[in-house]
Amino acid sequence: MSAPDGIPIRLERAGKTFDDGTRALEPTDLTIEAGETLVFLGPSGCGKTTTLRIVAGLDQPDAGGRVWFGSDDVTEVPIERRNVGMVFQSYALFPNMSVADNVAYGLKVRRVDEAERRGRVAQMLEMMHITELAHRRIDQLSGGQRQRVALARAIAPRPRVLLLDEPLTALDAKLRETLRVEIDRLLRSLAITTVYVTHDQAEAMALGDRIAVMQKGRIAQIGTPREIYQRPSSAFVAGFIGAMNHVSVRADNGYLIGSGTRIPWHGSAPGGQIMFRPEDVSIHDGSVSPAVMEGRILSAFFLGDHTRLSVDLGAGDPITVRTEARCSFAAGDAVRLSLPAERILWPEA
Amino acid sequence: MTRRRHSGWFWAQLAFTLLVCAFLIVPVGMSMLAGVTKNYFIGIQSGVTLEWVVKVWTDYRHTIFLSIKIALACLACTLLIGVPAAYVLARTQNAFTRTIEELLVMPIAVPGLATALALIVTYGTFGGFRRSWLFILVGHVLFTLPFMVRSVLAVLSSIDLRTLEEGARSLGASFSQRFFGIVLPNCRSGIVAGSLMVVTLSLGEFNMTLLLHTPLTQTLPVGLADTYASLRLEVGSAYTLIFFVIIIPLLIALQWASTPRAAQRPPSDDADFDVRSPPQPAQPSHRAAPAHVRS
16 A cells, blocks of 8 residues: 655643643653654553543643644644544444444545445455454454454554554553564554554564653653663663663762772762663673672572573662573572673663 | 252242242233133133223224324434433533433332322413323323433443544544444444333333323323223223233343343454464453553
8 A cells, every 4th residue: 555644743832731630741842753653651640641642632732732743733623633543452443343344434434435445444454464354243353353453444544643552451462462563564564653652661662763751741751762771861761661770889089889889980970879781780701800799699580591680789779680691590699790881871860 | 961859948949939920920811811701700611702802992992002102202202312311421420410310210219190290280281282192291201211311321331432432533433423323333232222111111101191191192001990990800801911912022022122142252362363473372351451541
């Protein structure tokens, strides 16, 4: 099918306060590039679904906020006339219709003529590999099948924008992975501007061109998955994507000194805490560069391709170490660790 | 299959149940039988006849037709008022709509005679209206409307109406397209059950109608009371017989319509047709999908 041209979406001071006075979304400025997939990631109650609903036109931003689709100000335009495709967490498929009728619905209400409608529905069903389900009723479908129908239905009218609200949450882990791959393939082939809401970091990393991590109604950080993972702007972002270790240190005469920790350091030391990823620490191999941390193993989990150690440095929270070393570890063993200085992060918050 | 030996207690319970059933059903059978007996005081051995049925049909069929007319008109009114009302109540959940929902049952809770008296006191002086069948219709609509609203509301509350409508809106559907294409078809079972309930209740309504009717607007139950009061027992019984013939198919239909269809179990994703997806481990049914969480 011809790829519908994506349009950029712009939020301008868009905030949302519910009737009971709760601030669901602080006034936010945000641009989503044409054809880009932006993932809103965050815990429940962080405002990600509210943001999606404002983009969709299901909710209105507070006075002063504006929503732009390309050069059109769509703030006052209801969802019916925004030409968006939406996939809901509960799928919202129509139980009174067959699979084919569900997919055809958006075309029918737009009065697309019968012949074209039928062709487009067949195309969509094929694209989602559900051709043989065309005449089934919705309650005869499994969760994964429903998900595919919901996607086919959303993209059948060739929307300008595709919105997905936790589309995989209701599925089990294995199926989620399969469908994630399929959604990724679909989004690449459509090149349509997409907003995707999830609380699952793996989904966000896999699907997002950019990720907006949200916290308490604000965008805590926005960037590519790589930027977010490697340069998290705050301890919250760091903790939400992947695991992160925190160690309290003080700068002292060219070293960062902490409990069980002595790291050569010549730059500035902006805070009292350093962060690093479990996979960036390694078991000291006895080479020339000295070990920087020493501790005692609290627990060791052998997970096949790697071992996850929990190491007590003497004070503070134990740190997590992900090592691919092939030796065996036992709780109680002393362990020496090395950590490349360039992998050390300083949280701003 | 093994033969199970029942204890004496089981037989005692069965006997008791059958006795209670008989206590309730025998009068019905007796009454129907009386309607075709030549002389009830002599008994069935006096012979079987359709004379009484014919007599009722000749003298009282206008009451039957009027009852059916009122029942259908009542159905039309409750559909036009009740279904949209249920929709609004389902969509708007606040203190006001909950109060309305409670108040709706008032016409059932208040004795029919009281409602009828209130209607007469208020509108009885409008002569033309008082003398027409529409006066009875108003009473019937008042009485049956809650049943329609409740029945439709129950179905609407069991489906995620808001999300279904949002889905339709996202696909570009206007309000009327959503209402007729999505909302109504999805509360069909509630509408059918409510409709049968309304028709049955309207056909059998006596309390209110006794006061609301005029000699020219007699309905079936009122006519029935009339025959028992003023004519031979056999005539009244024949009347009952005709009433049963009308009402029993409706009751059966009501039962049938309100039984939820045995929903087919959706296939689990294990049986996903898509060969590219690896075999899935056993998993819980997806019908138990978590509720939509607004974050």
